[in-house]
Amino acid sequence: MTPNTILIVTHSNDNLAIDKVTTALIHKGYKVVRLNTDLYPYQVRLEVLYSSSCPGHQLITETGEILLDIDIYAVWYRRFNPGADLPKDMDKQQRKACREEAKRTLLGYLQSLDCFVMDDYWQIRKASNKEYQQKLALQLGLNMPATLITNQPAAVMKFHQAYSGKMITKMQTAFSLVQDNREQVVYTSKVEEQHLQQLDGLALCPMVFQENIHKQLELRVTLVGDRVFCAALDSNKHAEMRDDWRKIGAITMHEWFDYSLPEDITYKLQALRKKLSLNYGAADIILTPEDQYYFLEINPCGEFYWLDQYTQAGICEAIAEHLHHQGVKEN
Incomplete structure (x- = not known):
């Protein structure tokens, strides 16, 4: 049967x-x-x-x-x-x-x-490794912001100087802290001068530091097998979300709109997905005012449902279709 x-x-x-x-x-x-x-x-x-x-x-x-x-x-x-x-x-x-x-x-x-x-769980774990992703992305010709991952304050100071103070910081893992009985989610943040005096904590926990790229649009590219769904958001409309759109993302979901990704970027993202041995991936990309595309990361289990709700992308149907066709090959 x-x-x-x-x-x-x-x-x-x-x-x-x-x-x-x-x-x-x-x-x-x-x-x-x-x-x-x-x-x-x-x-x-x-x-x-x-x-x-x-x-x-x-x-x-x-x-x-x-x-x-x-x-x-x-x-x-x-x-x-x-x-x-x-x-x-x-x-x-x-x-x-x-x-x-x-x-x-x-x-x-x-x-x-x-x-x-x-x-596969273990393939997801491997593909989630940001250093591994970035290595492959560079090999495939995707532009990326200069990125430093370190626990050394001196390296951060040097990086900050190299990019004229235009630097953001973030963590590799998503987490929150409870302060005054309130949950505070740790988002991507801009590094200011005063923060450079507080780098001793790196000895306890490494962090990611990245060149701060000016944004025209933020793109979410969802890959389901060979199908590609791209949506865009103008995060400059709201000051609270310029460094990280997720800060007030829940109230701006309706502002996402369909976007046509250039063929060469699509090709490189699909090549990255295949290199990572994934059937599904959700990539984050920045489009600069100079129309340059910068790859940030790809999430093997990234969320997508809000795009189906507000852009009518059809990602849910694509997932069902992919499960059907790939299952035929396996069986």
Whole structure:
């Protein structure tokens, strides 16, 4: 019997992109099972048996839905947060150990499935390495802002001088800090003169420093296999978002608009996606007032749903179509 189920790996708080992709897949005749990884192992059950007589896998979701490995046609790996729903009053050491065991077990399960996966967890981890991305991007001829990643204050001072003080700083990982009972997200920020007197903290944590490129537009380029979706935002309209559009991004989603990316940039981005062994990627690019394109990064699991909402891009349908066609090749 031909497998006919698409497994979507996500968490219970994901956005409506999951529902839209699910609807598109159902219209193509597939059954869709959603694996909310945050509910494993406390609510979701998994049985993996290795035996010469009857090897197999059985996944039981929080709703009681049963999925056998032989029924899986393809997997869309989107979000991963195992053990998040474990009781908060557990001993901290035990909770940490349980989460790690849940993570390893789920990853082992996914890795053992004999079907198409968009995209493999370990390949995503490798492709997420910013230094690796930048090396490949330069090799492929993409323009990039000069970038310094360091824990040495002297190197920052030299870099700051080399670019006449036009410098921003950011972190490689997204995180937030709680101050005065308020969550403060760490965004990309401009480095001012007074900040150069506060570089001692680099001894505890390296940071990314980058040449500050003046923007005409910010571009989000979503790659789904060979299909390319590009949208633009004029972040100069709002002072709060000139360094990082995400600062007030939630209230300016409607300001994104469709944009035609030049063929040579499209070609280089697709070459980068393939070099990274990805089926999906969301790239950030800056267009300067001189019409020069500067690549910043590509996110292997980058968000896209707001583009479908406000530009009618059709990315959800493209993901469903890609899962269908690539699954045909695998099966």
